[in-house]
Amino acid sequence: MLTATQDDVYFERMASSLGDKARLLHLTHGSRVLDVGAGGGEFAELERINGKQVTAVDGSWVALDHIRENFPLVDRVHEYAHSLHYEFKEDEFDTVVCSALMHEVYSYGTEASPPYSLHAVDEVLESIWTVTKTEGTLLIRDGVMPREWDKPVRIETAPGATSDVLAFFLWYAQQAPFFNTSGDPRTVHLRIGDDGRSLEGNLASAMEFLYTYTWGWEPSERETRELYGILTLDDWIDLLDNHGFTTRYSTEYVQPGYVEYLSTRVRIVDEQGAPVQWPSTNMILSAWKR
Incomplete structure (x- = not known):
């Protein structure tokens, strides 16, 4: 809009x-x-x-x-x-x-x-x-929503980087209508970690927040209203099937630019602190009308 x-x-x-x-x-x-x-x-x-x-x-x-x-x-x-x-x-x-x-x-x-x-x-x-x-x-x-959308992860400042991600998070939490603690896959529920420097939540929430973070402060008033990954690829294929479309080609991938921008500022780690591979951000589906 x-x-x-x-x-x-x-x-x-x-x-x-x-x-x-x-x-x-x-x-x-x-x-x-x-x-x-x-x-x-x-x-x-x-x-x-x-x-x-x-x-x-x-x-x-x-x-x-x-x-x-x-x-x-x-x-x-x-x-x-x-x-x-x-x-x-x-x-x-x-x-x-x-x-x-x-x-x-x-x-x-x-x-x-x-x-x-x-x-x-x-x-x-x-x-x-x-x-x-x-x-x-x-x-x-x-x-596209990550396949392992409910995987517990932590967002940390990248080594050697100076990041405003925590300040951005505090603003984002007030702005995003879908920010809550319900646990639903189509909500964002992150919290500041016990160390006071990281953000904790599931992978889908982390990615939704970071998508908006890539826009920067100025245009994000609009972007905080939009949930980007609303379904997994498999869920999309099922939904299209329910509406009379048969998927004949599908792929998911990391859109160019995301990793390059984010990896210099933040990193995603699992509960043991091991780096998490960036999940797919985008998908392409080709379906024919039955």
């Missing part, structure tokens, strides 16, 4: 991840492509250059204005992801692309579903199913 004061940093970060989004190009099938939650429009423009008839959809006029100014040949439509079936025909698109969209749908909700509810994601998948051709393709690139 972009505002005029947040768009510069957002669009800069989205443009910088275009190389990562380009991994979706070889998974695109057919000629008619719908880019849902198109953001700055960089990927939609790339699809257009590659000969696709692409339509960029976003619920933010700020985003659509950015696309109009920078990529005027891309078709633009103002619509929300859960109501695509009101704007487009049934079976209209060969491929529907959702890049970094689903975690926002979950975090902000819809008219019918409150924030932080998987019902909002269900709504979007139902709408996408309607506008996708039979045997057409749904592509999702988004955050």
